[in-house]
Amino acid sequence: MRIPNPDLAVDDSNKQRWNRPAHRRHGFRNAHHLFRRTLMVRSRNVLPLVPSPIDLPAALPELRALLAHPAFSAFCCLRGDALIFESAAEDFSPTAPHSIQSVTKLHIHLIFGRLLAQGLVSLDAPVSEYLPEIGSGYADAPLGALLDMAVRNDFSEDYSDPLSDCYTEEIALGWRLPPEGAPEPSLAQFAAGITGFRPGPPPRLAEYKSANTDVLTLIAAAVSPVPLARMVEEIADAAGYEGAFHISLSPEHLPAFSGGGCLSARDLARFGLLFAGISDDVAYPNTGFLRYCLERAAPSLEPPRDWLRYSGHLMTNGRLLGHAGYGGQFLLVDTETGTSCALLSVLENDAGYDVNYMSQVAVCAKHICEILA
Template sequence: MSRHRIIPNPDLTVGDDNKQRWNQPEFRRHGFHNAHRLFRRCLMVRSREVLELESAEQNLCARVPELAEMLAHPAFSAFCCLKDDQIILEKAANDFSALAPHSIQSVTKLHIHIIIGRLLGQGHLSLDAQVCDYLPDMGSGYAKATVQSLLDMSVDNDFTEDYADPKADCYAEEVALGWRLPDADEAETTLAEFAASITGFRANSGVRQADYKSANTDVLTLIAAKVSPIPLAEQIEEIVDASGYEGAFHISLSKDGYPAFSGGGCLCVRDLARFGLLLAREGRDLYGRTMANTSFLQETLIRHAPAMTPPKNWLKYSNQIMTDGRLIGHAGYGGQFLMVDMVSGTSCAFLSVLENDSGYDDAYMGELATTLRDVCFSVI
């Protein structure tokens, strides 16, 4: 009999609040600042070439006083505003750095916009197809949903994403994403198993408001992996190379090896803003070559799509992007936001860590969204 002392991994073990230690309020700031080395498993990618930046600081806080308030908020980690190859303003909290990796949570979903767009342009996908056309073993929650409804967060099924509810399905999803361990007597769930376990699809044509479900992105990930002519890891490498990061992109992996595009990405704030510049270039790489599906991105801005819930209802959710027709970007659990002005080419990345019980605050995220909008419009 072994005499070794063995305990469950303390960072990944779930506590009484049904959260793993790194996402419990008292440990969350450390967790979001170190998620890239706390996940169960992780893919790391470096760029072949780096987009060099030069300082061209502007006094954005004088133009947008709300920005100064957000930078002084206890949750603040880091902020970076870029235009073209210039750093307009960059700040970091005393316990952090603009060059340190940080969990970007659902901002990661923007990668699925790029990957699905590429696959559409290459003829590997149809927006009108149902999930079962690509994944015949999918369960009842998604089998009859269309690819377009997944992209627009307009699927009605039994999956729940209420961060204030410790029993919400989004927390069970975290086992499949490699963010936590299951109960001691249970096996780790694969992403394919988790997605197939979701039930209760209800046809809901004419949806006017987005029904936000990260599981939609998980299913899109499985579809992309099935039809992509190259591995998803290579898709990630091409996005990283087109962005020109100086640091590393990390993303958690499921037990069956799928990247957690629904929220597992980690980037430093400067590189997240560089990713925003890739979107501002309409998916063109550092040499001006088309990497993403430019027409898909352009159509994403102008097409009819479900509105976000208040207070972000001035944005719509279109093809895994939040947009008002000019600005594009995405929010992330815990206090993350990337906002890109497609007219001026300004990219603003904001990283923070809310330390309340749920890790989410609608009012805070609404204020963050409008502040970044005003910052984008204020850059000269």
């Protein structure tokens, strides 16, 4: 006799065990072991870090508050290859892997920067040009709108609603099982089932939908001459991780760029350095797209984070850039000084999300970048 995998099967709350509040701390710190299937990559060469300590908590009471918060897992601040400050909860480490959730979306910025430079995609083209079988939720949406979180359709991402579409999406990301006896939908099948595209001018506020990232993943897989797994390897090599990068895979073995990545705080800060400096170094091949995303107008995030806008699959104010992640993850990079701040945490409320906490994290990282500037 066999039973559904207890880590991946859902209960009456429509959550799998590793993402229920009582198990979430363990789940986020062991997600690379708990996902249905994963890709693991080690960097060919490691970026060494030079200890250059600065007592940031002494200068920033808001950072002291975050380090003492019950959700805190780990924090790392780099300035180039200088290790400025790092800290971890008593039961964790800045070098241990941790779910980074939607911070993973920054890979899509890097990948589409390359595809645009190669002339393989156009920001103005409708999704159906690349995915003829896509459903009505995305067929007529321009690719650029997906990159800017500016698509209006029926997909819902409300973490406080256990029946929100974003939880059904998790089956196609390899995070949970479907109802017993039901097949696992592929990422393509899931995306094709989304309906209700509503055309119109770009919204003033970003309409955050992780399904946008899923569709962009499918487009990248369709047009790229290089397999997505190889692109993940190339990004890992450019970042120079000392540990491993893990990412969950869909049933058709596509990387779950919408939120399946796992990195240590130290390696997440290394990843952030790929976006710093805006140089033409070979490790960062999409300088033009990054500069375009920083300088242009784009939908703002909702208050209190409306000092950031969502442009080209990253959050930015024109100089600082980064991304937030479900459960309390955040990466913020100062593109002018090469400062990269990575925070990992685990919110243990029912929703696993708290907009006020995320705003607190973002403002704290902003202040760190300002001090180090």
